[in-house]
Amino acid sequence: MTRLFLSALLCLVGLSAAAAECAGQTPCAVGDRSYHLRVPDGWDGVSPLPVLLHFHGWGRQGSLTVRHGRIAVGYVAEHVLLVAPNGLNGSWAFRRPGSRDTDFAEAVLADVAKRYPIDRQNIFVSGYSWGANMAWRFVCESRVAVAGLLAVSGTLSQRETCARAPREMRQVFGLGDGVLAFPMGPGGDQTYPVALWRQRMGCGEGVSEGAWNARPFLTFERTRWDCADGKVVLDVHPGGHFIPHDWIPIQVGEILGLR
Template sequence: MEIRKLLFVWTLVFLPAMGPWKDCEGATACTLQDRSYHVKLPDDWDGETPLPMLLHFHGWGRQGDLIVKHRRISGATRRRGVLLVAPNGNGRSWDFWGGRSDDVEFAAAVIENVAAHYPIDRKQIYVSGYSYGAAMAWRYACENGNAVAALLAVSGSLRQDEACPQAPREVRHVHGFADNVMGFPMGPGGDETYPVALWRQQFGCGPGQEESAWGAVDFLTFDRRVWTDCVEGHKVTLDLHPGGHFIPHGWIGWQLDQLMGRVPHYP
């Protein structure tokens, strides 16, 4: 079933059962037919201003209730006026290995139902994830990414030979060389830029360039490579670090600040 048709079905079923905005927030899940998701409002929201949204897919074995209280995720969104939305995967995991994932349709329906209750800024919909959730975020961007402002992926991706019918406007990916869970996808001949080869090829990017090393905290430094000479204004950013499989301190907040035209800060 096409995603837009499925959205109509999901929304038709869901909306009559949805109560006031705060019937579900934080650890209390919002139900969506036979599934659910969590939301976390930003600090000091006035109840009217359109909200940027970060849709974040949890890692394997987790659920969205962890995400909305995670200091490195929700700690970043709530300080930046961003609405955090965390879908719950079936069996605490995601279907991302092959194309036409039901989880893509579910996540798209989550966005539409959130938008029925909160004023969403459609130009600032960001999709993120960690580990298996990062691979799911890649899958979502690959299948339904045309309306996504940026993909923010942490330590997880798809095969770089995937064919993606859609794409976000911008891609930002971070990965550690010592990752022993979703291992660093080194390219042929030791190509360290291979983790984003799929998007660089799809966007028709040139050779790219290295930027100055940076860090949100003094104990972790990133080497950054960027590709800005891509078709139709697309951009790809790759941050590499020597560590393992984790969400780096300050990384999500730093990306949101830059994407929203603000001076990056921590936390």
């Protein structure tokens, strides 16, 4: 019993030492690249942590993500280990299968697991703009089991073929997006931005859940699909190209059953 206790203690000490090397604005190195992370408030130092892997928008870095007022807040700040890889030259290689950034992000998660105990049943992947495109690419081809794909104002072509699928897919897009135009389907189909996942995950008919608000000044129209292999949710709003207040933390909270 004493030997087992000492072994567990040494393991915890090792994790703590590795974790202390980087956090917040101090990047963690993975080869010649890096990422940032934020430990949730009030973590007990022992319990396995859900993870949110977030791909930043074009021209940004993970140092912004871990202090972002629309990402690192609410259920994310309170309950989730936020992991933010740094794209090369502020960008991501998402356009074709076999992305170098999929391999990089997998290496990032492996490095995180050396520093912190992670809950592998609750790994979330999110992204904004080109980062959302990369989040789709990562989930599409990564070997990581993803509990939820949370994409903001970005997708891949709906004609892509994906080897993998998340347990839940949640997408938000603005009809007035002037940067990455809303991917309207044939005949003005506003559900087309998630057509790939609806087919891949074996979804039935969509159910309109009506209007909802995270903040009073922006209204979402939600459609939900229950699927053979999970669930797909699409939130559409009349605005443009931005991360809506509280949207990412709310999705994390709902999937984790905290909300």
